[in-house]
Amino acid sequence: MGEPTLPDIERCFGGAIPAVLATASAGGLPNVTYISRAHRVDEERVALSNQFMSKTSRNLADNPRASLLLMDPVTHDEFRLSLVYERTERRGPVFDRLRADVDALAVLENMQDVYRLRAADVYRVVAIEQNVPNPAGVLPAEIPPMRGESPELRGLAELAGRIARAGDLEVIVDTTLDGLDRLLGYRHTVLLLLDEGGTRLYAIGSHGFDTEGVGAEVPLGTGQIGLAAERCEPLRIGGLQAMKKYARTIRREYEQQGVGPGHEVPVAEIAGVQSRIVVPATARGELVGVLVVESRRPVAFGPADEQVLGVVASLLAGAIEHVRALERDDPEEIDPDLAVETSATTAAGELAVRFFPVDGSVFVDGDYLIKGVAGRILWSLLRAHATDGRIDFTNRELRLDASLELPGFKDNLESRLILLKRRLEEREVPIRLDKTGRGRFRLVVSARPRLESVD
Numbered sequence: 001m002g003e004p005t006l007p008d009i010e011r012c013f014g015g016a017i018p019a020v021l022a023t024a025s026a027g028g029l030p031n032v033t034y035i036s037r038a039h040r041v042d043e044e045r046v047a048l049s050n051q052f053m054s055k056t057s058r059n060l061a062d063n064p065r066a067s068l069l070l071m072d073p074v075t076h077d078e079f080r081l082s083l084v085y086e087r088t089e090r091r092g093p094v095f096d097r098l099r100a101d102v103d104a105l106a107v108l109e110n111m112q113d114v115y116r117l118r119a120a121d122v123y124r125v126v127a128i129e130q131n132v133p134n135p136a137g138v139l140p141a142e143i144p145p146m147r148g149e150s151p152e153l154r155g156l157a158e159l160a161g162r163i164a165r166a167g168d169l170e171v172i173v174d175t176t177l178d179g180l181d182r183l184l185g186y187r188h189t190v191l192l193l194l195d196e197g198g199t200r201l202y203a204i205g206s207h208g209f210d211t212e213g214v215g216a217e218v219p220l221g222t223g224q225i226g227l228a229a230e231r232c233e234p235l236r237i238g239g240l241q242a243m244k245k246y247a248r249t250i251r252r253e254y255e256q257q258g259v260g261p262g263h264e265v266p267v268a269e270i271a272g273v274q275s276r277i278v279v280p281a282t283a284r285g286e287l288v289g290v291l292v293v294e295s296r297r298p299v300a301f302g303p304a305d306e307q308v309l310g311v312v313a314s315l316l317a318g319a320i321e322h323v324r325a326l327e328r329d330d331p332e333e334i335d336p337d338l339a340v341e342t343s344a345t346t347a348a349g350e351l352a353v354r355f356f357p358v359d360g361s362v363f364v365d366g367d368y369l370i371k372g373v374a375g376r377i378l379w380s381l382l383r384a385h386a387t388d389g390r391i392d393f394t395n396r397e398l399r400l401d402a403s404l405e406l407p408g409f410k411d412n413l414e415s416r417l418i419l420l421k422r423r424l425e426e427r428e429v430p431i432r433l434d435k436t437g438r439g440r441f442r443l444v445v446s447a448r449p450r451l452e453s454v455d
Helices: 007-013 054-062 093-108 151-165 169-182 223-231 240-256 303-329 372-388 395-399 413-426
Strands: 019-024 030-035 045-050 065-071 078-089 119-130 188-194 200-207 217-219 235-237 275-283 286-295 350-356 361-364 367-370 392-394 431-437 440-445 448-453
Touching (some): 007 065, 019 054, 045 078, 093 119, 169 303, 200 286, 200 413, 217 223, 223 275, 275 303, 286 303, 303 413, 372 413, 372 440, 372 448, 392 395, 413 431
Antiparallel strands (some): 019 030, 019 065, 045 119, 065 078, 188 200, 275 286, 392 440
8 A cells, every 4th residue: 555645534634633733943943733623725735724833933934844643533543744834825715714713613712802813824745654553453343434525526516606606697697607617627508598488498698609599499398408398307418410310310211101300499509519418407396497518529428417417507596596586576676867867879870670579579680689578678678768768777667568578477587688688799789788786787779770660
């Protein structure tokens, strides 16, 4: 057996048994002190609290080498760590971890105002030596295994914290998709949300694709995405190209028998995609949306990916429902001063906007932009801007606008506003929606709209 590593002795960092730190002056005079708990920083470093240790600090300034004795609280094995002092931190994540320990000790004796962490000393571990194994000579009947740390758990914990700190729906969407890439390695992701009627999914954000694909719709039960959403069950496919070839062969056989193909919905995907996993996002037992991840590698996703993405999808669904509830329960009041404010900018050029009330479709300069609730919202905003010169609006007044045909419950208004905002950006339309606060936004128009409603 080789030299133990820091992860091998993880139980020693739990704080059950105090550590012993030994330093020496330049002249060789030793100093030994107890440390309530040692913290593992990474695979090569540990951190110790610098609390009332003036002699230790002086020794380290003259001689940066130290020795740390740790004991396993279960097996009673002892480990001697040879250390080299590297730095002292007074802020940051390492300092915060040690400060939490010191604060926990202080509160036990009601000494919060006296017992405070001054600094965190970080040491590099150059050697780990195990003393005589189990000096007590007694082993427990069964040694419970220590749950190991993994990159997936670290990334998942960090992503969970980021989602929890996100204050609105747009930040939640961007934080989740970006975090899936940076923290967990899922490069190509799409988030689709369930619409107000509960029959279709619409893409509200994507990451890692050439085009954002915002506004793409998938009916429940249609295709891989719609099927996973309808059943509220994850769906993994590891050889997508081969399955497509097989499906086309089966379809040709049915067509020869006079049976036509069903309705197909094109789904945005990366070039050469081989693997796809679709994970439903549910909250309180109800479908909120689906998370889609793709890869060019065959059989790229397994049960572990399904579990990790399932946790992320659950966190995401809960966060989305939370911000929606906040918006419904605590909407922003209409400010009369902002409500009648007019634009001070001069519009350059003209913009032809055609609206079709039958389905809420909006065309800009002859090109399709958006439809449905988002299309009706844009038309309502542009009419108010053209009639009264308004640029500032609130979500509350939109909910009171009967022309938008919003449902009385779960209108998903914030989702539709984000969808509209991103669609305008994607198509580079000279119209912009800027958030100005909770339940507030501003319409920025840099061209003069020429509005036409087509019955």
